[in-house]
Amino acid sequence: MVDPADFPILSRTVHGNQPLVYLDNAATTQKPAVVIDAMDAYYRHSNANVHRAVHALAGEATDAYEACRATLRTWFNAERVVLTSGTTEAINLVAHGWGRAVLNEGDAIVLTEMEHHSDIVPWQMLAKERGIEVRYVPVLPDMTLDMEAYEASLEGAKLVCVVHTSNVLGVRNPVERIIERAHAVGARVLLDAAQGAPHTRIDVTALGADFLAVSAHKMLGPTGIGCLTITQAAFDEMQPFMGGGDMIEHVSLEGSTYQSNEHKFEAGTPRIAEAVGWKVAMDYLAEVDLEAEHERLLGIARWTAEQLRSLGCTVYGRHGDHDSAVVSFLHPGLHAEDFAHLLDAAGFAVRTGHHCAQPLLHRLGIDSTVRASFYLYNTMAEAEAFIERVTHVLARFGGNA
Amino acid sequence: MVAEALAEVLEEFEAIEDRTQRFELLFDLADDVTELPTDEWSEGNRVKGCQSQAHIDVCIKDGLVHLRGGADARIVQGLMGLLSLGMNGQTVDVARQVTLDIVEATGLLNSLTPSRSNGFRTMYDMVMSTMGEA
Numbered sequence: 001m002v003d004p005a006d007f008p009i010l011s012r013t014v015h016g017n018q019p020l021v022y023l024d025n026a027a028t029t030q031k032p033a034v035v036i037d038a039m040d041a042y043y044r045h046s047n048a049n050v051h052r053a054v055h056a057l058a059g060e061a062t063d064a065y066e067a068c069r070a071t072l073r074t075w076f077n078a079e080r081v082v083l084t085s086g087t088t089e090a091i092n093l094v095a096h097g098w099g100r101a102v103l104n105e106g107d108a109i110v111l112t113e114m115e116h117h118s119d120i121v122p123w124q125m126l127a128k129e130r131g132i133e134v135r136y137v138p139v140l141p142d143m144t145l146d147m148e149a150y151e152a153s154l155e156g157a158k159l160v161c162v163v164h165t166s167n168v169l170g171v172r173n174p175v176e177r178i179i180e181r182a183h184a185v186g187a188r189v190l191l192d193a194a195q196g197a198p199h200t201r202i203d204v205t206a207l208g209a210d211f212l213a214v215s216a217h218k219m220l221g222p223t224g225i226g227c228l229t230i231t232q233a234a235f236d237e238m239q240p241f242m243g244g245g246d247m248i249e250h251v252s253l254e255g256s257t258y259q260s261n262e263h264k265f266e267a268g269t270p271r272i273a274e275a276v277g278w279k280v281a282m283d284y285l286a287e288v289d290l291e292a293e294h295e296r297l298l299g300i301a302r303w304t305a306e307q308l309r310s311l312g313c314t315v316y317g318r319h320g321d322h323d324s325a326v327v328s329f330l331h332p333g334l335h336a337e338d339f340a341h342l343l344d345a346a347g348f349a350v351r352t353g354h355h356c357a358q359p360l361l362h363r364l365g366i367d368s369t370v371r372a373s374f375y376l377y378n379t380m381a382e383a384e385a386f387i388e389r390v391t392h393v394l395a396r397f398g399g400n401a
Numbered sequence: 402m403v404a405e406a407l408a409e410v411l412e413e414f415e416a417i418e419d420r421t422q423r424f425e426l427l428f429d430l431a432d433d434v435t436e437l438p439t440d441e442w443s444e445g446n447r448v449k450g451c452q453s454q455a456h457i458d459v460c461i462k463d464g465l466v467h468l469r470g471g472a473d474a475r476i477v478q479g480l481m482g483l484l485s486l487g488m489n490g491q492t493v494d495v496a497r498q499v500t501l502d503i504v505e506a507t508g509l510l511n512s513l514t515p516s517r518s519n520g521f522r523t524m525y526d527m528v529m530s531t532m533g534e535a
Contacts, residue, residue, distance in 0.1 A: 015420050016420075334475075335453060335473055335474040335475060335476075336474075337452060337453050337474040337476060337477070338424075338428075338474050338475045338476050341424060341476055341509075342421060342424055345420040345421045345424060346420075346421065352452075353452055367454075368452070368453075396421075396425070397425075397428065397475075
């Protein structure tokens with residue numbers, strides 16, 4: 001595991017003197033001091049706009065910004081990397097930049113019931129505008145995708161959008177097979193890897209993912225930045241989404257021509273300090289044995305799930321070898337909202353609600369869960385303290401439903 | 402002057418230091434809500450902007466406020482209990498003395514998510530607007 005002392009925020013207390021136990025990592029992760037310091041140093045020493053001026057600071061800022069892209073290109077083994085505000089903007093970029101250029105009335109796209117709202121709503125908006133058919137792959141009672149239904153849905157499909165790892169269940173989908181079958185019918189594939197990328201190295205070229213959307217803040221980086229990796233073939237099919245500075249080659253009053261590289265999709269002044277921070281976060285992650293960490297965190301999640309079950313909770317998820325360390329649960333005697341407030345009162349930060357995945361929760365027959373999600377700095381001792389608090393809360397308040 | 406029962410319970414909150422105990426008191430207040438049976442839950446009495454299911458109904462009879470409600474989360478129903486203590490069975494004039502500040506007085510406000518705060522605000526506005534029409 002990484003040293004929790006690398007993360008300044010983890011040493012604080014909340015609600016007076018309660019030590020913080022941060023278990024809301026699927027929402028956002030904490031930042032190591034090296035990331036915070038790098039962003040601070042950028043603003044103190046190198047701040048300038050990128051890709052324009054010839055002065056020294058502009059050169060340093062441009063180099064730093066492009067170094068982030070280069071790091072991501074290597075990390076994901078990607079042909080093209082467009083920096084966005086996060087996963088949501090990356091998916092919207094596919095909808096507007098690729099979807100509007102390629103999809104026409106009567107075309108079909110395939111989504112799943114497991115998607116985050118950010119991988120549903122942009123497609124519903126586009127479908128309404130363009131008369132596109134949206135097909136949804138159901139989630140089975142064992143909380144996996146109905147792969148038979150998936151294969152049946154592919155006929156005539158132009159695009160498949162699927163979440164790599166569910167933010168609610170932690171379930172990692174069989175993306176290799178999903179991509180292989182989609183490509184067999186000529187459909188492109190967009191993977192929402194907001195939850196998958198922080199836990200495992202993803203090689204988009206080996207995987208064959210046409211698009212991969214990622215958020216920095218879920219993998220130790222700053223908020224406000226993420227990326228979309230794109231294969232060259234898919235990149236060539238895209239048209240610009242937002243118009244503005246930096247994305248053009250030449251502008252006249254009669255019309256404009258655009259850049260031919262990733263800048264074509266990065267109109268306006270980009271997130272420079274955030275790119276600086278993300279690069280440092282990726283360098284920090286590169287020092288971590290993610291495979292070993294995955295196993296360690298999954299062990300903690302499995303133990304936590306088992307304890308919760310023994311306390312009468314229903315756990316949603318399965319914690320298979322490739323799933324992530326997310327534990328979503330409910331207790332019949334205590335509403336999820338009440339549960340989360342009572343955990344917070346003792347310093348345990350968890351998430352509650354529908355997790356921006358209402359269709360999935362609807363399929364599971366519930367409207368919210370309590371979710372504990374573990375990351376690199378979490379320890380088994382924290383999980384034990386968490387279970388101790390859950391036991392206490394249930395003993396005192398568990399008969400309230 | 403707010404209703405005595407409400408003033409007393411707000412003093413109780415102030416005296417408690419432990420956050421879990423404050424929640425316990427708020428949970429207890431859920432029992433002070435006159436139940437609105439679930440078969441009377443409708444879109445019209447739903448508290449919008451609340452993350453959980455919550456419904457509140459208020460009517461004025463013989464110059465007195467009658468408040469009924471129900472919520473699936475104990476905390477939300479506890480907040481309804483606070484409103485009830487200040488309003489139920491009171492004259493409209495006394496009930497109108499209840500302000501949004503009562504949530505802050507529980508010392509739990511910081512833990513209420515924006516949706517939850519909005520939910521309380523909606524609840525409060527629903528009650529106040531009915532009293533305004535009385």
